[in-house]
Amino acid sequence: MRATVIHGPTDIRVEQVPDPTVRQPTDAVVRVVLACICGSDLWAYRGVAKREVGQRIGHEFLGVVDQVGAEVTTVRPGDLVVAPFVWSDGVCDFCREGLQTSCPHGGFWGSGGSDGGQGEAVRVPFADGTLVGLPAEAAGDERLLTALLTLSDVMSTGHHAALAAGVRPGATVAVVGDGAVGLCGVLAAKRLGAERIIALGRHRARTDIARTFGATDVVADRGDAAVAAVRELTKGYGAHAVLEAVGTEESMRTAISVARDGGAVGYVGVPHGGSAGVDISQMFDRNIRLGGGVAPARAYIPELMADVLAGRIDPSPVLDRAVSLDEVPEGYRAMHERTALKVLIKP
């Protein structure tokens, strides 16, 4: 089959690779119908996150089950399924608690020897623990499929940030970052009943999506000016809940600074700035909580899927460009150059 392979910084290729097969009785093979490129893939593309030469890439996909191992019971060939961005065994203590990202048998698509999502098919370990079935009727509706694909990562991650930040009905929320995760964070905050949602971002096309997702205010400033703007909008108090969806030192510093005393920051941007942006003295004096991390998407997919299927949320606008598998390298370039927000792949 053909799949996306990373050979080094900015060197993304679509190549012939071995067809995936069932190796363990708990495996399934899924033929990919839709995949996409993640902002976090760009860290590898830019050489900031290290990858082995020839490693697969892509961790968001949905598709149709092609083969299953003898012990797989919850999905069967022909089923439409979505995969969260990590696989997990579904039976360990952490999986049962809903923290599948800490499953001792879990792993990340594209890591050492595993298939990535940006290809024609994927061998899925622990298919029963990992995959979530989608209604067959969704197959004919590309907008709906696109919305369901976001459950794989960005919508689930935005929801994780909103939960970690303690978003409640009536809350004032600030969202730092206008990438796909930040925008999904806006949608998640709205879904959880936030009354006021301040989106921090400077890309008009993106903040326009934020507004359609429920943002009541947009702040285009950064750093101290952004902090002053959010305080101005909140009678000087700051936001009860802040979603940090970037992962840099500056964005973390901004997130903590715009939180109301006693409030919380939910951070889901993969940290690339060390802890220097975590101003612990400010957090201490003002009782700011910090939570979040890698989102257990598998735990969230069922409830978010119900809302997508019912039309209560539609995260599909975060995917604003579509490419074929051959065009994946161009998709990376477009996201790197910010001419695309998030790129859909149709293998």
Place this chain on the structure above:
Amino acid sequence: MRATVIHGPTDIRVEQVPDPTVRQPTDAVVRVVLACICGSDLWAYRGVAKREVGQRIGHEFLGVVDQVGAEVTTVRPGDLVVAPFVWSDGVCDFCREGLQTSCPHGGFWGSGGSDGGQGEAVRVPFADGTLVGLPAEAAGDERLLTALLTLSDVMSTGHHAALAAGVRPGATVAVVGDGAVGLCGVLAAKRLGAERIIALGRHRARTDIARTFGATDVVADRGDAAVAAVRELTKGYGAHAVLEAVGTEESMRTAISVARDGGAVGYVGVPHGGSAGVDISQMFDRNIRLGGGVAPARAYIPELMADVLAGRIDPSPVLDRAVSLDEVPEGYRAMHERTALKVLIKP
């Protein structure tokens, strides 16, 4: 009157100072019956935390109301009262939410021009918002008064750490630090239903108190060895809830490292190590939450007081030495040299 004054590092004196008087109609003057020395006072004693020459010191006291301003309605002369370690107006948004430490009219005893707790009397701003009445019968019972004095800071702070760490019935808890706050954290965790409490500390006299307060295990190691020991005690998982009661870089690093994936660290040690101990990548990968800060003791005193009065908790053993007001400088020396855990002052 006589009160404790700090002139510089290790230079603590008891001096004649002006008698406190009612200056605002919301003030009260309280004659101090019991006060004490806090571990955080030692940061000033050691010159790590800056103080003006001649500044008052001490932020924990209980006593008898001597005078009240015309607008004070909840306490009157002769009442036995305890003060939290910050004063607060009692009517602002934050006070009503129970985060009195963020009251815009609040302040810390001993700060710029205010009285400190380690003296014969204290002018109390916003007496209605700040003071909590104690039953008159307690006056004759020194052990009970000593226990009630801990509500001023260390017991309330230990409780804050336990709440921030999300201690629940059945939880496994680790407490980093065997000072008075750490020990009160053990007691608070036990009170909230923790099943297993691992106290990290290396001073036998202190860890013995931890055991009487409910610690089921004691780990005397530090750093990586402490992390390994806690994991060994918890099937490799770590603790659901970790109370950080020291405030150094190393203690924060240890606290985060001994938390179970998906767990929380409640930190109440005044941060003196910057954020270098906050390992954000580890927190991200393992979904560790971090909360805490300066404890709103005023919010906690009523419920903790009820438990002290009913004999359900007795934090008094953390005060293991008593001095007169004249002997306060010796009390500081004893705590600095660790020959005393926490020193009670009887003015």
